[in-house]
Amino acid sequence: MIYPKHASNSTYLQKNLYPPTTLYSQNVIIFIMQSPRIIIHMDMDYFFAQCEEKEHPEIKGKPVVICVYSGRSKDSGAVSTSNYEARKFGIKAGIPISQAKKLKPDAIFLPVNMKLYKSVSLEVMGILRGYCDAFEQKSIDEAFCDITGQVIDFDDARMYGIMIKKEILEKVGLTCSIGVAPSKLLAKIASDFQKPDGLTVVKPGDVMDFLAPLKITNLVGVGKKTEQRLNEMNVRTIGDMSGLSMDVLIREFGKAKGEWLKQASQGIDDSPLEEHEGTGQIGRIATLKEDTDDLSIINEVINSLSEDIHRKLGERKVGFKSIAFIAIATDFKTRAKSHTLAVPAKDLDTIKSNAHELAKEFLAENPVILRRVGVRVANLTEEKGQMTLGEF
Numbered sequence: 001m002i003y004p005k006h007a008s009n010s011t012y013l014q015k016n017l018y019p020p021t022t023l024y025s026q027n028v029i030i031f032i033m034q035s036p037r038i039i040i041h042m043d044m045d046y047f048f049a050q051c052e053e054k055e056h057p058e059i060k061g062k063p064v065v066i067c068v069y070s071g072r073s074k075d076s077g078a079v080s081t082s083n084y085e086a087r088k089f090g091i092k093a094g095i096p097i098s099q100a101k102k103l104k105p106d107a108i109f110l111p112v113n114m115k116l117y118k119s120v121s122l123e124v125m126g127i128l129r130g131y132c133d134a135f136e137q138k139s140i141d142e143a144f145c146d147i148t149g150q151v152i153d154f155d156d157a158r159m160y161g162i163m164i165k166k167e168i169l170e171k172v173g174l175t176c177s178i179g180v181a182p183s184k185l186l187a188k189i190a191s192d193f194q195k196p197d198g199l200t201v202v203k204p205g206d207v208m209d210f211l212a213p214l215k216i217t218n219l220v221g222v223g224k225k226t227e228q229r230l231n232e233m234n235v236r237t238i239g240d241m242s243g244l245s246m247d248v249l250i251r252e253f254g255k256a257k258g259e260w261l262k263q264a265s266q267g268i269d270d271s272p273l274e275e276h277e278g279t280g281q282i283g284r285i286a287t288l289k290e291d292t293d294d295l296s297i298i299n300e301v302i303n304s305l306s307e308d309i310h311r312k313l314g315e316r317k318v319g320f321k322s323i324a325f326i327a328i329a330t331d332f333k334t335r336a337k338s339h340t341l342a343v344p345a346k347d348l349d350t351i352k353s354n355a356h357e358l359a360k361e362f363l364a365e366n367p368v369i370l371r372r373v374g375v376r377v378a379n380l381t382e383e384k385g386q387m388t389l390g391e392f
């Protein structure tokens with residue numbers, strides 16, 4: 001694996017070009033080759049239910065059903081998700097709670113606890129973000145990650161995927177499934193290919209072998225109506241569809257969709273990652289070994305988070321003007337206390353000392369027991385030509 005990270009690939013991605021591998025030697029840039037992008041898609045396994053299992057270890061191994069109660073009557077409402085034990089009994093997202101209770105009356109039925117899932121999501125996404133050149137969160141439990149600049153090839157990318165899964169398991173205690181492929185379209189299908197706790201790598205040369213036997217509904221964008229029409233045309237698998245000509249597909253579905261279907265059936269997808277947030281801030285969150293309000297334990301975790309942030313600032317060549325201490329208490333409420341510096345900084349000591357001070361002030365003002373803590377720097381500034389506190 002290549003450390004530290006190289007320059008961002010976002011300009012290439014915006015232009016839908018593959019980022020070339022480059023060598024910098026004084027003022028000369030040598031383009032070596034056009035390499036395929038390497039994209040990861042990560043999807044947490046049975047996310048809400050797994051968060052509950054982690055929270056209440058005694059329910060692990062039993063069927064667990066997460067419910068959205070409508071409040072109209074005792075059991076009215078729908079199942080939001082369920083763990084794999086409950087799925088064996090036919091209990092899945094979307095079915096009425098009353099039906100789930102008939103299928104497995106002694107399953108564990110729990111109401112949605114969104115605060116918990118959001119705080120876990122924050123922690124998982126923070127870890128994943130640290131591994132990639134570009135990052136796009138798609139939902140509370142899934143994200144794309146461009147790792148082209150981080151690895152040498154797809155074999156290396158597999159090791160990288162294992163590392164990410166390991167860190168999420170060790171730090172958050174949850175499993176996820178990861179797909180590695182040359183595009184978002186394929187990475188998403190790959191992450192779903194071996195669930196739960198899966199890791200599927202689709203190398204550029206294996207794309208058609210991987211796609212051909214899959215049902216057309218595996219392509220995000222092929223909904224019920226499109227599926228029905230394609231079935232009428234005797235098309236069931238992606239391989240079947242790739243055998244149709246572009247003309248036939250355009251005649252049936254119109255120009256834009258027809259062209260997309262043809263390309264998707266061949267695994268062609270140049271869509272770039274879209275970073276929604278996070279460019280203006282860098283944050284890290286970790287779970288404490290035990291719930292505590294002991295500053296010395298909290299400060300130790302702050303130190304390791306500060307080191308991660310410091311490394312990231314160096315890679316991105318930016319400084320920061322504001323810093324926050326993030327506290328997630330045993331009630332799962334996320335609170336933050338922040339401070340703005342007089343002069344931008346980038347050095348480790350400033351991060352640590354400010355975060356320690358903020359944590360101390362926070363605990364003096366909030367008598368709560370913490371279970372996760374974080375550090376976040378924001379108001380990022382370009383380093384160029386700027387004196388920082390650390391350089392004085």
Ligand code: DGT
Nearest residue numbers: 043044045046047048049068080081082093094141
């Ligand atoms: P998986 O990925 O198949 O192992 O299982 P999940 O539960 O992670 O399913 P996923 O990735 O589709 O959804 C992530 C979370 O979003 C899930 O734990 C619950 C929630 N969710 C999914 N579908 C629905 C839905 O139709 N309604 C509501 N309220 N929540 C949903």
Ligand code: CA
Nearest residue numbers: 043044045046
């Ligand atoms: Ca999921």
Ligand code: CA
Nearest residue numbers: 043139141142
């Ligand atoms: Ca998902």
